[in-house]
Amino acid sequence: MTAIPFDNSYARLPERFYASVGPTAVAAPRLVRLNEALALQLGLDPHWLKGPEGLAMLAGNSVAEGATPIATAYAGHQFGGFSPQLGDGRAILLGEVVDRDGLRRDIQLKGAGPTPFSRRGDGRAALGPVLREYIVSEAMAALGVPTTRALAAVLTGEAVRRETLLPGAILARVAASHIRIGTFQFFAARRDAEALRLLADHVIARHYPEVAGREAPHLALLEAVVAAQADLVARWMLIGFIHGVMNTDNMSIAGETIDYGPCAFMDGYDPATVFSSIDEHGRYAYGNQPPIALWNLTRLAEAMLPLLAENQDEAVALAQSAVNRFNEQFQSALVAGFRRKLGLVTEQPDDVLLIKELLDAMQRA
Incomplete structure (x- = not known):
């Protein structure tokens, strides 16, 4: 062979x-x-x-x-x-x-x-x-x-x-790998701190080698995953993509879209659009994808707490600080993407309002 x-x-x-x-x-x-x-x-x-x-x-x-x-x-x-x-x-x-x-x-x-x-x-x-x-x-x-x-x-x-x-x-x-937020959760649920550390170090070596030399590499890893997911979900939103099943086991640590199930692209703009027949309450609707990504990343941060600091309160504060960056990073990526789509070659203070008005008009019409 x-x-x-x-x-x-x-x-x-x-x-x-x-x-x-x-x-x-x-x-x-x-x-x-x-x-x-x-x-x-x-x-x-x-x-x-x-x-x-x-x-x-x-x-x-x-x-x-x-x-x-x-x-x-x-x-x-x-x-x-x-x-x-x-x-x-x-x-x-x-x-x-x-x-x-x-x-x-x-x-x-x-x-x-x-x-x-x-x-x-x-x-x-x-x-x-x-x-x-x-x-x-x-x-x-x-x-x-x-x-x-x-x-x-x-x-x-x-x-x-x-x-x-x-x-x-x-x-x-x-x-790039099949390591998921759920992989970290697997070992956190078993209170297996050694496995969590081995997993985090493996992810750093494989996906985020630039953080290896940081003073707090595991915190830097969490920050890097948050940034990667913020950029990824912004890219989904810019093309009307709905993943359909954003469970934590379907979110890649590498920042890739993974596990295509009841996924689709919207034909008409409506943030409430759902494509999964089992998503009866619209948890994974198009417009819910950014807050769900943040929710999932918070679960990752919880799983990584033993790696961030020996003191629980300090670990929680560090994790919260890392996760809190998501919204700003997501909005920045989303607005930059819309500027490219709309041909807005210079940044203006009212660009965000213009984008919102356009989306509102698309939803009405």
């Missing part, structure tokens, strides 16, 4: 960070789409990926040399309620590669079979959601929004049972 240059840093963390589990083979894999440009960026051979050995790897029927398949552990607030253990229930991280720009990237198979975190689920995915994530994530990348990417979509040759029988599929997903 052609070697893939895997270098699996997350799998070198202690075993309580993940479960070692391989993908479950499928009956008759067939390639639906391969993202050849992304493959080349990752240093992979598209011709090999399209061939029988590459297809077998993308379908989970074989494990490439150097891969260390794992399902990662995490917790999360789902629609406001906390679950202390969630984890990858149908996604298996094959490993990491360093791309042509020197950036580390995860390669994950979504829909690759059950894991210890499946919670009675079948671990599979249907073709429709796989194609939606492929199309929307690649659209987001083309629009300049930080996002996971789609390497390939593969039909399994097997049916999955949802409301009806549907064709099964697997998405080969690429991400």
Whole structure:
């Protein structure tokens, strides 16, 4: 088999960070789409990926040399309620590669079979959601929004049972990492301070090396994640994107859009727009995305308190100060983006009012 240059840093963390589990083979894999440009960026051979050995790897029927398949552990607030253990229930991280720009990237198979975190689920995915994530994530990348990417979509040759029988599929997903706010929450819920420190140090080394030399690197990490999320959500708002399920386990520490479920782009401007059928109270409506991001970041800050200071009151004050920067950073990114969209080449004091009047008019009309 052609070697893939895997270098699996997350799998070198202690075993309580993940479960070692391989993908479950499928009956008759067939390639639906391969993202050849992304493959080349990752240093992979598209011709090999399209061939029988590459297809077998993308379908989970074989494990490439150097891969260390794992399902990662995490917790999360789902629609406001906390679950202390969630984890990858149908996604298996094959490993990491360093791309042509020197950036580390995860390669994950979504829909690759059950894991210890499946919670009675079948671990599979249907073709429709796989194609939606492929199309929307690649659209987001083309629009300049930080996002996971789609390497390939593969039909399994097997049916999955949802409301009806549907064709099964697997998405080969690429991400800067799959570390989430919920990953920090997982260890905080277990009062595992050692794991929290290991996780934070891993995130700094992988995503925010510029803070490593700071006097308080873990506080600087929290500040960096807050800034990344403020910029990300502003980019969503600027293109009318609705994530749909902004649970803490669906928010990436790397500041990428992750886990495309009932997501969509608004056709007509209305901040109350909801696209998730299970979001009965509009918690994750378009207009609620900024305050929900802030709420989620507050949960991250709570999880990181043991890393910020030995004194609880001091840790809380530092965390609050970091999280309080979100609104200003979000508004700054949002207004700057609207200025670009509207061709406002110079900053004027009434730009914010002009933008608000435009949005009000769009909502009325």
